[in-house]
Amino acid sequence: MEENKIKGSKILLVEDEETMAIGLEYNLTDEGYVVEWAKNGRDALNFYDKGRYDLIILDIMLPYFSGFEIAKEIRSRSPKVPILFLTARTSSEDRVRGLELGADDYITKPFDLREFLLRVRRMLLRGRWYSDVSKDSPKAKIGDCVVDFDNLTVKSKSRSITLTSREAVLLRYFLENSGRVISRGELLENVWHLSSEVETRTVDIFVSRLRKYFEPDPDSPIYFKSIRGEGYLFDKR
Amino acid sequence: MLKKKRSLWLLTTAFIFAQFAWLGLLGLWIYWYVSNYIIFEQVGTKLSPQIVINSPDVLIFSGGIVLIVAIAVVMSFIFRYFIVQMKMTNLYDNFIANVTHELKSPLASIQLYLETLISKNVDETRRKEFIALMLKDSNRLKKLIDTILEVSRLERKVISHHYNIYNAGAILPAVARNSMEHFRMPENSFTIECTAVSECVLDNAAMQIVFDNLTDNAIKYSPDNLQIKISIYEKSDKIFIEFSDKGIGISGKDLNRIFSRFERLSNPNNPSVRGTGLGLYLTREIIKSHGGKITVKSEGENKGTSFMIEIPVYKDQSGSYLNTLLKRSSKNEIRDDKDGRE
Structure with a gap:
């Protein structure tokens, strides 16, 4: 049932390695998605300008513009479109940089095909799910910040921030589970739709991003509290 | 950083x-x-x-x-x-990062196709296409590993070249043409001219690496207008091989760095170039081992690049460098034969 919703989703594949791109395109098309392939950073931005995509799959080492630059550019234009980095760069610095620039997921090459397709499916489903739930309760208040889930903005007296769709989903999960300790594994399973054994660093990076947006002092959080050995506790106050 | x-x-x-x-x-x-x-x-x-x-x-x-x-x-x-x-x-550090990337990319691609073939019902045409792509990636891996091993041997001075006497007018155009075929260059994208007639001492396989590296380089750095011109001629007891392209060229300040080990020049007009920074270093070392030299010139950015290789004409003079190469080479061959028999 859920699968039918995402059939025909449009994916922008940005990959300069021809052999890799052909294989990915085949597999994604076989899953029922519509794939457009950009061979370099310049083409990727041109494609993005002209089309609407449900997911962007980005390599990092690309001609003309790196994947990081493209992610930054796309995020400045649209906070909602999910971005997945698919790269041979495995260092934690690259991973953190990619996620901090607003990517929703980061997979390193070589990768397991089934896991890759699963992550793609989950990202597309989450995009749908997000647009459904945001209709029900489009606004929330945390401290002096007002979150508008419709246009993904956070407004306070002093500033206005745009959330990415993954940040919005994570925030919504915290709001719905306020006052309860949530483990990293639970967040991975329910927000990222991944096995809780995959890794926990990604969750921490996203929570630190939310702290930057909402906490008066991100080093001493009052809303997104860490519970040692357990996970996180969201205290709406 | x-x-x-x-x-x-x-x-x-x-x-x-x-x-x-x-x-x-x-x-x-x-x-x-x-x-x-x-x-x-x-x-x-x-x-x-x-x-x-x-x-x-x-x-x-x-x-x-x-x-x-x-x-x-x-x-x-x-x-x-x-x-x-x-x-x-x-x-x-850059070299390690580049090599890691160059190793992982084809490996990831091969793994992707293998998993696809195992898990999906791929039709015969596509199956053949995927196998061809896997072969392409495995060749890329082989070339990378060969280059690294060759450079390592050169640096430890344990390389055993197999030199022979050849007619320059026959062997050099043939090696050049091999490279063009290897890279599937269209016939109208290259010219090979040869007026040399003298004999020279070459390691055929090593010279193939030289031409392959120069061709690969020309392809990488000619994103829009791939035209290669190879002129082989002789002058004053030397055989000259001029290898020119009409690619993005090299700025004057970078010309000296191009043959350095691990060095990779970045060009904003053509940032897609991947590599390890070993190809031209290896090329220079091979030419040096032939008693020759290689230089590069470019009129500047977007004005093409021209590599000039000089190797000596062979003359049978005892004690000359080329004769020493030939003697060393025959010893290597005897040793290789023995190793083969053992």
């Missing part, structure tokens, strides 16, 4: 501070020595008739200056050494 920049900054600051300290100390020392000498000369005998200063102790004074200057010079050498080391470490 940030750490390296910071440590370079600290090192430079420490070096400048140390130089100021040495010079300051030297100045203070001279000032102290001269002023004390004047005081002693003026009042020393009045205060204590036993103190007699006939002349300053020039030996100790000048010896001290020499020692301080020597320390400053040694520090400069150490500083220079550190800077070179840091540059090498930086290049090496």
Whole structure:
């Protein structure tokens, strides 16, 4: 049932390695998605300008513009479109940089095909799910910040921030589970739709991003509290 | 990267501070020595008739200056050494990152196709296409590994080339054409002209690597207008191979760096170029081992690049470098034969 919703989703594949791109395109098309392939950073931005995509799959080492630059550019234009980095760069610095620039997921090459397709499916489903739930309760208040889930903005007296769709989903999960300790594994399973054994660093990076947006002092959080050995506790106050 | 920049900054600051300290100390020392000498000369005998200063102790004074200057010079050498080391470490780090990427990309692609073939019902046409793509990637892996091993052997000087005497007019165009076919160059995208007729001493396989590297280079750096021109001619006991393309060219400041090990030039007009920074280094080393040399010229960016290779014409003279190569090569062949039999 859920699968039918995402059939025909449009994916922008940005990959300069021809052999890799052909294989990915085949597999994604076989899953029922519509794939457009950009061979370099310049083409990727041109494609993005002209089309609407449900997911962007980005390599990092690309001609003309790196994947990081493209992610930054796309995020400045649209906070909602999910971005997945698919790269041979495995260092934690690259991973953190990619996620901090607003990517929703980061997979390193070589990768397991089934896991890759699963992550793609989950990202597309989450995009749908997000647009459904945001209709029900489009606004929330945390401290002096007002979150508008419709246009993904956070407004306070002093500033206005745009959330990415993954940040919005994570925030919504915290709001719905306020006052309860949530483990990293639970967040991975329910927000990222991944096995809780995959890794926990990604969750921490996203929570630190939310702290930057909402906490008066991100080093001493009052809303997104860490519970040692357990996970996180969201205290709406 | 940030750490390296910071440590370079600290090192430079420490070096400048140390130089100021040495010079300051030297100045203070001279000032102290001269002023004390004047005081002693003026009042020393009045205060204590036993103190007699006939002349300053020039030996100790000048010896001290020499020692301080020597320390400053040694520090400069150490500083220079550190800077070179840091540059090498930086290049090496880039090399490791590039090699890792170059290894992982084809490997990931092969794994992707294998998993696809196992898990999906792929039709026959596509299956053949996927197998061809896997072969392409495995060749890429092989070439990368061969280059790294070849460079390693060259550096340990354990390389065993197999030199033979060839007619330059026959062998060089054939090797050049092999490269064009290997890279599937369209017929109208290259020209090979040869007027050389003399004999030369070559390792056929090594010369193939040279032509392959130059062709690969021309393809990588000619994103819009791929045209290769190879001219082979002889002049003054030398055979010249001019390998030109109409690609993005090289700026004057980068020309000297192009053959350095691990060096990779970045060009904003063509940033897609991948590689390890070993290809042209290996090319130069192979040409050197043939008793020749390779130079590069470019009129500037977007004006093409031209590599000029010179190798000596073979003349049967005992004791000449080429004869030594041939002798060494025949010994290698005997040894290889023995190894093969064993």
